[in-house]
Amino acid sequence: MQVDDIRIFIPCKNYEQSQRFYKALGFKIEDASNDLCVCTFGECTLFLQRYYNKTFAENLMLQLCVLNIDEAYELISNLNGFDIRFEGIKQEPWGRVIYLWGPSGELWHVTELN
Numbered sequence: 001m002q003v004d005d006i007r008i009f010i011p012c013k014n015y016e017q018s019q020r021f022y023k024a025l026g027f028k029i030e031d032a033s034n035d036l037c038v039c040t041f042g043e044c045t046l047f048l049q050r051y052y053n054k055t056f057a058e059n060l061m062l063q064l065c066v067l068n069i070d071e072a073y074e075l076i077s078n079l080n081g082f083d084i085r086f087e088g089i090k091q092e093p094w095g096r097v098i099y100l101w102g103p104s105g106e107l108w109h110v111t112e113l114n
Contacts, residue, residue: 008046011057013104015050021082021103022048058105069096069112076100076110
């Protein structure tokens with residue numbers, strides 16, 4: 001078996017707000033159906049789905065690797081109008097990280113790897 005890619009389906013408590021949030025982060029949003037959209041950023045792809053399970057969403061963790069954590073922090077700290085929260089840049093053994101909880105409770109580890 002040869003694997004070419006892995007893509008995640010992110011549940012959305014508020015589908016439209018999640019679409020706006022990911023667009024504000026820089027993702028390109030394209031509808032796949034009434035209940036699913038494809039979000040791309042360069043070679044990276046994820047799906048937003050009009051489906052919500054609180055337990056799953058609040059236990060979902062993803063890592064977004066960036067080349068410049070300070071630039072990412074500037075973008076994240078200027079996001080307005082979303083039900084999100086984030087922590088400042090932290091030094092971890094593997095790199096510098098911003099912990100960002102998206103609109104459905106999904107936890108992003110925005111990371112500049114060492």
